Amino acid sequence: MSETNAPTPLASASASPSRRDQPGYDYDRVELRRKLALVPEEPGSSKPDPILVVDNVVRRFGGMTAVDVGHVEVQRGAITALIGPNGAGKTTFFNLLTGFDKPNSAPSMLKRGADTAKWIFNGRDMGAVGAAKVSRQGMVRTFQLTKALSRLTVMENMLLGARDQPGENFFVAIVKPLWRKREAEIEAKAADLLERFKLYEKKDDYAGSLSGGQRKLLEMARALMSDPSMIMLDEPMAGVNPALTQSLLGHIQSLRDEGTTVLFVEHDMHMVRHISDWVIVMAEGRIVAEGPADTVMDNPAVVDAYLGAHHDTDLGDDSLLTDESFDEIEAEVAHEADARKEADARKEEGTA
Numbered sequence: 001m002s003e004t005n006a007p008t009p010l011a012s013a014s015a016s017p018s019r020r021d022q023p024g025y026d027y028d029r030v031e032l033r034r035k036l037a038l039v040p041e042e043p044g045s046s047k048p049d050p051i052l053v054v055d056n057v058v059r060r061f062g063g064m065t066a067v068d069v070g071h072v073e074v075q076r077g078a079i080t081a082l083i084g085p086n087g088a089g090k091t092t093f094f095n096l097l098t099g100f101d102k103p104n105s106a107p108s109m110l111k112r113g114a115d116t117a118k119w120i121f122n123g124r125d126m127g128a129v130g131a132a133k134v135s136r137q138g139m140v141r142t143f144q145l146t147k148a149l150s151r152l153t154v155m156e157n158m159l160l161g162a163r164d165q166p167g168e169n170f171f172v173a174i175v176k177p178l179w180r181k182r183e184a185e186i187e188a189k190a191a192d193l194l195e196r197f198k199l200y201e202k203k204d205d206y207a208g209s210l211s212g213g214q215r216k217l218l219e220m221a222r223a224l225m226s227d228p229s230m231i232m233l234d235e236p237m238a239g240v241n242p243a244l245t246q247s248l249l250g251h252i253q254s255l256r257d258e259g260t261t262v263l264f265v266e267h268d269m270h271m272v273r274h275i276s277d278w279v280i281v282m283a284e285g286r287i288v289a290e291g292p293a294d295t296v297m298d299n300p301a302v303v304d305a306y307l308g309a310h311h312d313t314d315l316g317d318d319s320l321l322t323d324e325s326f327d328e329i330e331a332e333v334a335h336e337a338d339a340r341k342e343a344d345a346r347k348e349e350g351t352a
């Protein structure tokens with residue numbers, strides 16, 4: 001199977017509807033960029049429609065402060081990159097937000113006040129919420145596949161990612177027609193996602209036998225099984241070959257175009273420049289700069305952060321990925337979106 005295939009949108013009726021099809025969703029990238037252009041390019045700036053608002057998240061390891069974020073907001077429906085030199089605190093921040101770690105500033109029986117940690121996702125307070133519940137609320141992050149998951153097949157990995165498994169609901173679990181139906185839906189959805197990520201032919205292979213790039217695709221596909229409102233990707237491009245890089249970028253753009261908010265940590269500045277609607281920069285645990293990708297790299301605070309920590313970081317030379325190749329991806333994604341609209345319209349006409 002080729003790794004270079006372009007992304008395929010969800011095609012069959014058995015997949016859950018994308019957010020684009022849900023009432024009230026009106027994605028318009030030009031409008032989004034126009035709104036973001038009005039946002040002040042400063043750390044902690046307010047966004048027009050934040051899906052995530054974070055306050056006072058502090059994490060110390062011994063005497064070292066890994067994360068000290070006073071305030072930050074993530075715009076709904078946008079692709080936001082979280083960048084920063086090695087050790088800036090990006091992964092620790094992801095772990096805290098998704099319930100896999102707890103801030104030292106977490107509110108307690110003794111202390112709850114203006115300086116205690118608080119983060120609101122989609123209008124809900126997530127501060128005291130564990131990892132499983134965070135994911136059920138629609139904030140899902142990708143992980144590297146563990147050894148155990150490598151010994152499961154690609155399809156088994158997908159089924160593990162599903163929300164509302166029949167066994168989770170006692171009533172559904174004991175009424176056979178109900179769980180049969182739900183099980184079939186989940187399997188159909190997994191199959192659709194695997195098709196979309198060009199992994200369907202590998203469905204019965206062990207996940208451990210996939211290439212590094214295919215594992216990244218599987219991680220993303222598995223995360224999408226729970227229909228997240230926001231997907232958080234930790235270094236999606238690490239270890240991925242240039243051909244599959246383009247495919248991954250296309251997938252991330254289509255997710256955003258379908259209404260999923262994307263927050264990703266990445267060292268690859270080519271990727272950051274080309275697909276981000278907004279960039280947040282961390283250094284030494286703090287947010288030091290924010291702005292659109294084409295200007296934020298020139299911010300003196302960003303140059304300082306990278307020069308101070310990481311002299312050899314390439315902040316913008318596109319050697320592998322040219323503007324033409326990204327234009328091609330964008331055109332392909334737009335073409336597929338149009339094809340999807342046409343198919344939906346035909347389907348509607350057929351059922352009218």
Ligand SMILES: Nc1ncnc2c1ncn2[C@@H]1O[C@H](COP(=O)(O)OP(=O)(O)OP(=O)(O)O)[C@@H](O)[C@H]1O
Nearest residue numbers: 061064065066084085086087088089090091092093
């Ligand atoms: N469990 C831990 N125990 C002790 N120190 C830790 C732990 N986890 C992270 N750190 C430290 O916290 C700091 C922030 O680490 P983190 O991995 O969050 O940075 P990062 O920005 O994701 O870096 P990279 O880009 O290299 O992945 C680093 O100095 C790291 O050594």
